[in-house]
Amino acid sequence: MLASLLAPQCALADGSRGDAAVALAKQRWFDSPHGPMLERILPPGFEPAQLPEPQTEGARLTLRYCVQCHNLPNPAMHHAAKWPKVVHRMVERMRGRGNMGRLMADMMAGVEAPDDAEVVRLIAYLQRNAQAPLDPKIVPEAFLPVGEPFRLACKQCHVLPDPRRYTAAQWPAVVARMERNMAWMTRVVGSKPIPGEPQLR
Template sequence: MKNNRLLIIAVILIALGLIGIFMSTWFKSYRGPRGMFQMPGKMMDGMMGGRMMNRDEMKDMMQRMMPGMLPPGIKPENLPDPESRGARLLTHYCNQCHNLPSPKMHTAEEWSSVTGRMFTRMSMMSGMMGIENPSFEEQHLIISYLKAHSLKSVSPGTLPSPESKGAILFKETCSQCHALPDPAIHTAQEWNAVVERMRGHMQAMGRRVITDQERTEIVAYLSNNARK
């Protein structure tokens, strides 16, 4: 019975999440007045038999229900510039519903829209299950921090030997979760380990995991075009 109630709430949370996606893609920067979609406390109380689901239960449930949509986690101490205010705000606010996202997961441009979606959610759910909503000043600091340490991408049209098998495989495989990374970010030696880590993310996020053969071809392509 308790599980059923938790399930209903999780479904509502995810639905609220979908409204967030809808609003941010439809109205671009529209965030809505603070607390616009807050659920009436009575409704929540009724469903939980007087007890609110707490944040960790919700986080746990989201991770079980929608792993493919959530960022794989990074430890706060492994964030770039971990003592900075931006890193601390990211850890405080962006770890409330899911694992702590790495700033390297998206390009500066992508972060603008992803954070818009996340801030909408936080303002909708502010106060529910102890979810806290950053002030505008804090939002700006989080955005600048993410952008300063973001992923550097390349436009697919400018790739070297674009018709080669390696280039095509790289484009298809490596643009599923973030923009296509610039092969010149890393040296040939480094790419091997990065691609291996990406294989782990494919597994964790429920995507098709590349075969050893595909991995070799992508690493070869990246190595040929790597930073010298």
């Protein structure tokens, strides 16, 4: 089982052990006939060393289970209220009971799912490090016409982030990373989802 192979590698969620866990998962994708689809679920670029609270069990659970089927997710990709629904949907898929019937079961062959207690701890970790929705009272200009490009771009994938989350010096790199993510997901500012296209929502 892949998770059994990953477990010894996940004693820490950062550094070379985390990278080894990701490498094992990518090898699984390479060997799977469904690999190209799995690789496209989430954009690459978020590394194990970037996980918040890297020494905690939550970070280890994220690395142990979430990279079995797609690139490592950033806990900030969703806001706290959204994570439980996302995690429960993913757990159902890992248990072979997703929305694609037999195909889902075939795709999840060799994948291990967290038990119920681990699911609770995983959700708590993701919620604790989730994206905090922007409060209109704190940055009102973001909701005025001048803030429209910001709203159109960011709301395609997640709630509006607080501009104070990063410094002025950090934002250019963050925006560049988000632009790469949008290109990966075929998103551009102002675009609308194509009917039937998988959405990261």
